[in-house]
Amino acid sequence: MELFQYEPLNLTENSFRLLMLHPGSTNAISCNIFEASLESDDKIPYEALSYAWGDIELSASITANGKTLCITYNLFTALTYLRDDHVSKVMWIDAICIDQSNVAERGHQVGQMASIYRGAEQVVIWLGPPTLETNLLLGCLKELQQRWIRQKSQDDIIQAQEQWSKMRQESELDQAVLIDQQQKGLICLLSETWFTRIWVLQEVSNARAASISCGRRFVQAHMLNIAAKLVGVIPDAGCQAVLDLLPDSLTQRSPRKSLLLTLLQKFQNSKASDPRDMVYALLAIASDVSQTDSGSLLSPDYFKTEKQLVRDLKTYLFLDLQYCGYVPEQSMASFLEALPQETAAILENVVAAGITSHVLTLLERGQKFSVNKAVVEKISNHEGSGPTKALSHLAQIEHQNFQFVLEGVEASFQFCDVATAQRLLGHFGDSMESNAHAADRKE
Structure with missing residues (x-):
């Protein structure tokens, strides 16, 4: 043919x-x-x-x-x-x-x-051919789902537990055998490679409704999340993160979005047959990419090599690479593995430069930073406008991802002007005073 x-x-x-x-x-x-x-x-x-x-x-x-x-x-x-x-x-x-x-x-x-x-109309999640245990579990979940629909109580986990207990009592199987088979069925489903795929994040995040299919058994997708609570199986962190994204058929919601940097770090152990998809699969659920002028830099482009994409990703995440120093070519895997350390090092360079707008840009992209004594010393040695001006600018930053720790405040005093010192004392005076009292008590 x-x-x-x-x-x-x-x-x-x-x-x-x-x-x-x-x-x-x-x-x-x-x-x-x-x-x-x-x-x-x-x-x-x-x-x-x-x-x-x-x-x-x-x-x-x-x-x-x-x-x-x-x-x-x-x-x-x-x-x-x-x-x-x-x-x-x-x-x-x-x-x-x-x-x-x-x-x-x-x-x-x-x-x-x-x-x-x-x-x-719905997203069908295929979790492979059935086993006796998965058939038993999904059959029980289907029965629970139907009872819930009749009672219109799908949002009540207490009701679910009560119905689940009744169903076990009504079963012809021995209680211990039934519980063991249900647990094995859920463990089998949660072990499917589907849960490790990077693409499933946007697939289920954007679904209006979703169902789990294993063999010829179907059940609403959110029932799998509930099943973990009912049968006493604790999913690993990766599985749970995916389960939490499954849509509830009774709840209309917008796709849940997070910052691209947060997504890259949270799901760096997910799998993709093409390494470039570790980025492309996250773009539709990244809250910051489409809102910036650099968004087109990361648009899906399979003519671009893996190493070119990694460089473009760094350019987007790290302010056009101006604080990166030497930028070696990297595979996607090595970049993601080093991302937490590289992020911290680059933000430290940006903070040392004392350019508030650049610091705020990185903080808005999900990076977190604490100014300690070592950072203050780095600021004092930075070839720029001088530590007094840099610390003055940094002291004005009010952001949940940014803070001066106590040793950083104390180290700053030798470089601060009076206004900056007063500002730091205003923010941290109470904690310094309580720390001093604690030291006095020890003496």
């Missing part, structure tokens, strides 16, 4: 592709791929798939528009379970709806991905 060839998208518009997954129950999977628009007044309802690519080898195939399209085995398995036996369904799936061989198109579509997930 002839191989499927993509028709080029109009990259000057908000166009994208959808697929119609045909019903069936055999190993042969077929679909039709067609172009659509995010701006259309007559939008076609669709679901968006969120899943782990797994092995990127294209070891399976489906029929698309009557031709052969090669896909990964993980995706083939997901489609086998997700298709209906009798009814077609319209979906958006990145590996199928984006021409992965077209570099320009990949960048264009990644730039629209937040809108694509936001426009979906």
Whole structure:
């Protein structure tokens, strides 16, 4: 059979592709791929798939528009379970709806991905084929979900615990066996590589509604977060951060955004098949990127090499590199690993220069700093306008991410003018006085 060839998208518009997954129950999977628009007044309802690519080898195939399209085995398995036996369904799936061989198109579509997930009727989170334990757990969660809907009490965890206890008492299984199987089922789901993917952050953050799919079992996504409390399993920090993003079907909310620097540090251990996606996947949920003139510097561009992107990222985060000194080429992994230390060192250089506007810019991007004795000494040795003026400017900064610690205040007095000393005393006089009293008591 002839191989499927993509028709080029109009990259000057908000166009994208959808697929119609045909019903069936055999190993042969077929679909039709067609172009659509995010701006259309007559939008076609669709679901968006969120899943782990797994092995990127294209070891399976489906029929698309009557031709052969090669896909990964993980995706083939997901489609086998997700298709209906009798009814077609319209979906958006990145590996199928984006021409992965077209570099320009990949960048264009990644730039629209937040809108694509936001426009979906729901996001389907695929957590792999089932086990006996996952089937049992999801069956119990489905029953709890239905009881909640009847009682209209989905926002009450106490009600959930009471219903969960009743369901266990009604079960034909031994209580100890049931609890053990439920815990194993949840541990199995939380161990899926989906939770480690960097892309899932924006996929679930932008979802209007989301469901968990494991095999042919479906349950509202937020039930997985509740399950952790009900079965006594404590997710690791990475899993919990993702669980906290899952939308509640009863709550309409805007995507939760954080500063880009915060996101890079918080999720540096997430995984991406392309290292550049460690940045691109976060742009749609970063609160500061789109609000700055430098936003275009980080726009998804797969013509840009990994090392070029790292340099552009440094340029954005660190004031055009003017305080960085020598800037070596780095891989994304080495940059993210060194980011906390590099951030602290650069902010120290900026503080030493005493340029308030630059300090405030970095503080607004999520960097935190404390002025101690060593920093004051560095300020005094800095070749600039002099320590008196620099400390005067810094003493006027009032920001939650910035503070003078006690030893920094005391060290500043030898360089301060009277007004600056009074300002520092006004901020820290009480703490210095209490510290002195404590020292007197020790004597």
